[in-house]
Amino acid sequence: MKIINDLQATRERTLAYFDLPEEHLNKTYGPGKWTIRQILNHLTDADTVLYERIRRGIANPAQVVWGFDPDRWAEHLDYKNFPLVINKAIYQAVRNGVIYLAERFYDSHGNNQYVHSETGLRTVKEEFDKVVWHNERHLQQIEQALRSNPTTFLKM
Numbered sequence: 001m002k003i004i005n006d007l008q009a010t011r012e013r014t015l016a017y018f019d020l021p022e023e024h025l026n027k028t029y030g031p032g033k034w035t036i037r038q039i040l041n042h043l044t045d046a047d048t049v050l051y052e053r054i055r056r057g058i059a060n061p062a063q064v065v066w067g068f069d070p071d072r073w074a075e076h077l078d079y080k081n082f083p084l085v086i087n088k089a090i091y092q093a094v095r096n097g098v099i100y101l102a103e104r105f106y107d108s109h110g111n112n113q114y115v116h117s118e119t120g121l122r123t124v125k126e127e128f129d130k131v132v133w134h135n136e137r138h139l140q141q142i143e144q145a146l147r148s149n150p151t152t153f154l155k156m
């Protein structure tokens with residue numbers, strides 16, 4: 001199933017970036033943008049939020065889920081200093097949970113609906129697809145930050 005392949009592929013690419021050397025983790029893809037470290041911490045939190053929404057949509061559809069402000073999370077959870085070793089383990093565990101749920105419920109419960117407080121009606125399938133889309137978007141930002149330095153050791 002394509003969704004499973006995409007979830008696995010973005011997981012593997014993302015996990016490799018958690019092990020970048022310190023000087024690479026502090027790179028950014030543009031002035032005033034998040035560093036690679038901050039992006040990785042954000043990806044962990046975003047996957048966790050999306051995983052929880054998927055679980056709610058499968059187990060208890062038709063409820064309201066609340067949006068979150070990524071910039072507030074970055075500031076108040078101190079993404080600049082949050083230990084990547086912790087979030088790498090969380091990211092991997094949560095993504096494995098998302099993959100398991102996609103394998104079991106993407107087709108059978110994918111049309112279950114809930115209401116997002118900011119964007120309105122959503123389906124479980126849309127949330128699974130958002131996990132991939134969101135992760136891929138941030139992987140492109142990480143790769144752009146690394147391309148800005150020709151001595152980058154990790155090519156993805």
